[in-house]
Amino acid sequence: MSSYEAAFRVWRGDVGGGGLEDFKVEVNDGEVVLDIIHRLQATQTPDLAVRWNCKAGKCGSCSAEVNGRPRLMCMTRMSVFTRDEVITVTPLRAFPVVRDLVTDVGFNYRKAREVPAFVPPAGVGPGEYRMMQEDVDRSQEFRKCIECFLCQDTCHVVRDHEDNKAAFAGPRFLMRVAELDMHPLDAASEEGLDRKRTAQDEHGLGYCNITKCCTEVCPEGIHITDNALIPLKERAADRKYDPVVWLGNKIRRRGGS
Numbered sequence: 001m002s003s004y005e006a007a008f009r010v011w012r013g014d015v016g017g018g019g020l021e022d023f024k025v026e027v028n029d030g031e032v033v034l035d036i037i038h039r040l041q042a043t044q045t046p047d048l049a050v051r052w053n054c055k056a057g058k059c060g061s062c063s064a065e066v067n068g069r070p071r072l073m074c075m076t077r078m079s080v081f082t083r084d085e086v087i088t089v090t091p092l093r094a095f096p097v098v099r100d101l102v103t104d105v106g107f108n109y110r111k112a113r114e115v116p117a118f119v120p121p122a123g124v125g126p127g128e129y130r131m132m133q134e135d136v137d138r139s140q141e142f143r144k145c146i147e148c149f150l151c152q153d154t155c156h157v158v159r160d161h162e163d164n165k166a167a168f169a170g171p172r173f174l175m176r177v178a179e180l181d182m183h184p185l186d187a188a189s190e191e192g193l194d195r196k197r198t199a200q201d202e203h204g205l206g207y208c209n210i211t212k213c214c215t216e217v218c219p220e221g222i223h224i225t226d227n228a229l230i231p232l233k234e235r236a237a238d239r240k241y242d243p244v245v246w247l248g249n250k251i252r253r254r255g256g257s
């Protein structure tokens, strides 16, 4: 087994401010960035705050930025860096820092609550649901999400624009709206809920300009842009230009005036 000393630059501080601190830390074969952060805690900075749980890429807790790229620290092998590289670890930039590498990701939970749940179809009991395999596959891809919020962190709509947060759900939750809107058994429209309209008017679908940065950082390899955001945009546009919807809106507007 070979080992070497890596140069780490870690952000330390809290809501009042902070900065980068330099450390030399031992690295052994096969280790990941989270191992090195743990060694740093064990040997030099016992009060370094870091959030983690599974160390297996499944809980979504250890999200941070490594050399400026949003990553899961437990899934980032040290072997992807050269031995003489300085490795900078900073908290997720889009969310308020709590302390050191821990951020307050409450924004995401608030956005999750704004998406109305699946509406079960009337007259079909649990166990009686039947779906085409392609519909099952689509939902299953979206449900691989581990809620690490790396996509939310990287999306430029909120990353540098705090003001946009109120009006934009972010890729993870627009994907949830897309999943429900394309779900063949979702009966939201029978309850008067138009998910395409809410995607535009309440979840900020129009802010997304399909740059695919969210897809690039997703550790689950979900095709967020191609399979969720673009289809949702197409469906919302179809709704807008559907002559029946157009006529319905016109009649409703006249009725209301």
Ligand code: SF4
Binding pocket: 154, 155, 156, 157, 170, 171, 207, 208, 209, 210, 211, 212, 213, 214, 215, 225, 229
């Ligand atoms: S594709 Fe849309 S949601 Fe994804 S990062 Fe780009 S603007 Fe954000």
Ligand code: SF4
Binding pocket: 144, 145, 146, 147, 148, 149, 150, 151, 152, 172, 214, 217, 218, 219, 220, 221, 222, 224
């Ligand atoms: S869609 Fe991917 S990047 Fe976004 S929260 Fe889920 S797992 Fe993380």
Ligand code: FES
Binding pocket: 052, 053, 054, 055, 056, 057, 058, 059, 060, 061, 062, 063, 072, 073, 074, 075
């Ligand atoms: S510790 Fe669970 S995803 Fe990294």
